Amino acid sequence: MSELRVRALVWIVEDTWESTVAEASAYLPPDAEVTILHVADSEPEGVARAARHGLLGRHPPPPPPRQALHAISEQAARQLLDDARARLGRAARLSARRGRVEREVVAAAEAADILVLARDGDRAQLGPRSLGPAVRFVVDHAPCRVLLVWPDATPSIATMPPPPDPPTR
Amino acid sequence: MPEGIALALALVLLAAALGAAVARSRSLPEAAVATGGASLLVATGALSLSRAGDAVRSLAPTVAFLAALLLIAEGCRRDGLFDAIGALMARGAAGSPLRLLAFVFAVAAGVTAVLSLDATVVLLTPVVFATAARMRTSARPHVYACSHLANSASLLLPVSNLTNLLAFHASGLTFAHFGALMAFPTLAVIAVEWAVIRRFFAVDLERPRQPVPAPVRPSLPRLSLITLTLTLTGFALSSVLGVAPVWFAVAGAVAISTPALAARATSATILARAVEPGFLIFVLGLAVIVQAASDNGLAAAVRDLLPAGTSLPDLLAIAAISAVLANLVNNLPATLIVVPVAVTGGDGAVLAALIGVNVGPNLTYVGSLATLLWRRVLHAEDTDVSLREFVTLGALTVPTGLIAATVVLWCALNV
Numbered sequence: 001m002s003e004l005r006v007r008a009l010v011w012i013v014e015d016t017w018e019s020t021v022a023e024a025s026a027y028l029p030p031d032a033e034v035t036i037l038h039v040a041d042s043e044p045e046g047v048a049r050a051a052r053h054g055l056l057g058r059h060p061p062p063p064p065p066r067q068a069l070h071a072i073s074e075q076a077a078r079q080l081l082d083d084a085r086a087r088l089g090r091a092a093r094l095s096a097r098r099g100r101v102e103r104e105v106v107a108a109a110e111a112a113d114i115l116v117l118a119r120d121g122d123r124a125q126l127g128p129r130s131l132g133p134a135v136r137f138v139v140d141h142a143p144c145r146v147l148l149v150w151p152d153a154t155p156s157i158a159t160m161p162p163p164p165d166p167p168t169r
Numbered sequence: 170m171p172e173g174i175a176l177a178l179a180l181v182l183l184a185a186a187l188g189a190a191v192a193r194s195r196s197l198p199e200a201a202v203a204t205g206g207a208s209l210l211v212a213t214g215a216l217s218l219s220r221a222g223d224a225v226r227s228l229a230p231t232v233a234f235l236a237a238l239l240l241i242a243e244g245c246r247r248d249g250l251f252d253a254i255g256a257l258m259a260r261g262a263a264g265s266p267l268r269l270l271a272f273v274f275a276v277a278a279g280v281t282a283v284l285s286l287d288a289t290v291v292l293l294t295p296v297v298f299a300t301a302a303r304m305r306t307s308a309r310p311h312v313y314a315c316s317h318l319a320n321s322a323s324l325l326l327p328v329s330n331l332t333n334l335l336a337f338h339a340s341g342l343t344f345a346h347f348g349a350l351m352a353f354p355t356l357a358v359i360a361v362e363w364a365v366i367r368r369f370f371a372v373d374l375e376r377p378r379q380p381v382p383a384p385v386r387p388s389l390p391r392l393s394l395i396t397l398t399l400t401l402t403g404f405a406l407s408s409v410l411g412v413a414p415v416w417f418a419v420a421g422a423v424a425i426s427t428p429a430l431a432a433r434a435t436s437a438t439i440l441a442r443a444v445e446p447g448f449l450i451f452v453l454g455l456a457v458i459v460q461a462a463s464d465n466g467l468a469a470a471v472r473d474l475l476p477a478g479t480s481l482p483d484l485l486a487i488a489a490i491s492a493v494l495a496n497l498v499n500n501l502p503a504t505l506i507v508v509p510v511a512v513t514g515g516d517g518a519v520l521a522a523l524i525g526v527n528v529g530p531n532l533t534y535v536g537s538l539a540t541l542l543w544r545r546v547l548h549a550e551d552t553d554v555s556l557r558e559f560v561t562l563g564a565l566t567v568p569t570g571l572i573a574a575t576v577v578l579w580c581a582l583n584v
Binding site: 013014015016017041043044045047048050051052053054055056057058059060061063067068069072073075076080120121122123132133151 | 187190191193199200266286287290291294295298299301302303305306307308309311312313315316319372375376442443445447448451452455499501530558559
């Protein structure tokens with residue numbers, strides 16, 4: 001039998017990374033080739049830059065390099081990825097991307113057999129609202145298998161809305 | 170020179186000065202374009218030298234006021250005030266993004282009111298961004314809150330926005346009276362922003378989270394807090410003491426800069442840059458150009474457009490027209506155009522115009538439709554921002570905020 005190892009991509013997000021990593025650790029085959037991915041959202045930086053441009057005619061000095069937003073977000077991502085690898089407890093490649101989050105994740109998943117990610121919406125009840133726009137996009141467009149994690153306790157099926165009334169005869 | 174040609178020339182030069190400010194070209198600074206345009210208008214006789222002199226003289230105290238405020242903000246930055254605020258917010262938020270947003274609202278409104286919107290955009294926003302990163306939560310709602318409140322919370326005091334300083338100087342209001350009349354309109358706009366941003370980013374704000382360790386309690390920098398307290402007290406008492414508020418700003422700037430200069434913690438060069446001399450010259454040039462346009466028919470046109478009464482519908486119309494103008498040509502020229510006309514309608518008309526020019530810029534990208542178009546044409550940065558999100562947030566907050574603030578202003582004027 002050929003020894004093809006599963007290539008797993010674990011996409012972590014700031015708020016929910018620990019659950020995602022814990023589930024990846026529990027459910028991925030022990031010999032899987034794991035890559036942990038973080039995508040820095042470039043939008044807040046864009047908004048901050050746009051606000052500076054809105055100050056017509058003013059040229060405030062740029063912040064020192066280490067305090068530039070870009071540097072702050074890069075350092076935060078690096079730390080998060082390091083913490084995630086430590087929590088995973090096995091060898092993993094780290095990948096830091098930046099840009100439109102959902103598109104970057106889909107692009108990165110092209111080289112994977114399975115993508116592990118956490119729901120980013122309403123976690124109180126089962127249903128379509130448990131996926132926010134970013135995860136919805138990734139799940140809809142993922143070019144591989146998907147392991148979709150509830151970031152904390154899975155809601156009971158009692159939270160599911162009742163079925164529509166049967167048609168009256 | 171015939172009036173029509175003079176008006177056309179002034180408008181072309183106004184567009185050139187604004188275009189230069191947007192393009193940010195080093196070889197053609199906007200201060201040079203604005204002063205060049207002003208000189209051309211005087212040279213061609215579109216504006217007499219004495220009228221140009223009047224415009225510059227009447228604006229000079231406002232420009233000095235602005236310079237002093239910029240020095241105070243720079244002093245607070247140097248003193249570590251903004252870093253301390255970041256640590257305080259992180260502690261107070263205790264790991265909850267929603268609580269962090271509440272702190273960001275309070276701090277952004279306070280910094281904007283006291284140190285002006287520039288301080289919120291330039292000095293506070295990076296701190297808020299870093300705080301969210303350290304807390305391991307999405308920075309999106311918090312950065313949007315900063316950029317929105319920089320405009321919408323800038324109603325409160327004459328020092329909160331250059332537009333207010335211009336109007337304050339033109340109106341006969343005292344500092345304290347201005348603040349008293351604008352207090353509730355400001356709160357109304359902030360309430361609208363809170364309701365919208367809280368719901369719009371509900372997903373980001375309510376994600377389940379693992380706790381992160383809270384940072385240690387920071388020590389607040391004393392020099393900047395004392396300076397700010399004394400300067401604000403001076404502003405509030407200025408009319409009672411019979412001293413113009415600008416002198417308290419100058420005293421504050423000296424008080425916060427001198428110790429740093431003596432300790433060599435800063436230099437005259439750094440302070441000179443902090444004052445943004447290019448911007449001050451740009452404002453003076455712009456004022457002369459707008460004066461030429463106003464004298465040659467623009468003021469008459471605005472007078473026809475702007476309601477003269479102080480009924481609620483009149484004030485709403487003034488706020489709306491000012492907001493549209495601020496989105497077309499940016500709020501600084503909009504203020505220079507509208508306020509001299511609005512002054513004849515009394516305090517209510519001036520303050521309604523300020524609501525329009527201050528809150529309005531959140532409607533379109535970076536506060537100006539024209540700016541957006543130019544930036545697009547120039548293939549400049551900002552391509553990362555989802556235009557839809559930006560515009561949706563603007564559409565949800567600005568019309569409601571304008572109406573809420575103007576209604577509350579009308580109530581404040583009639584009690």
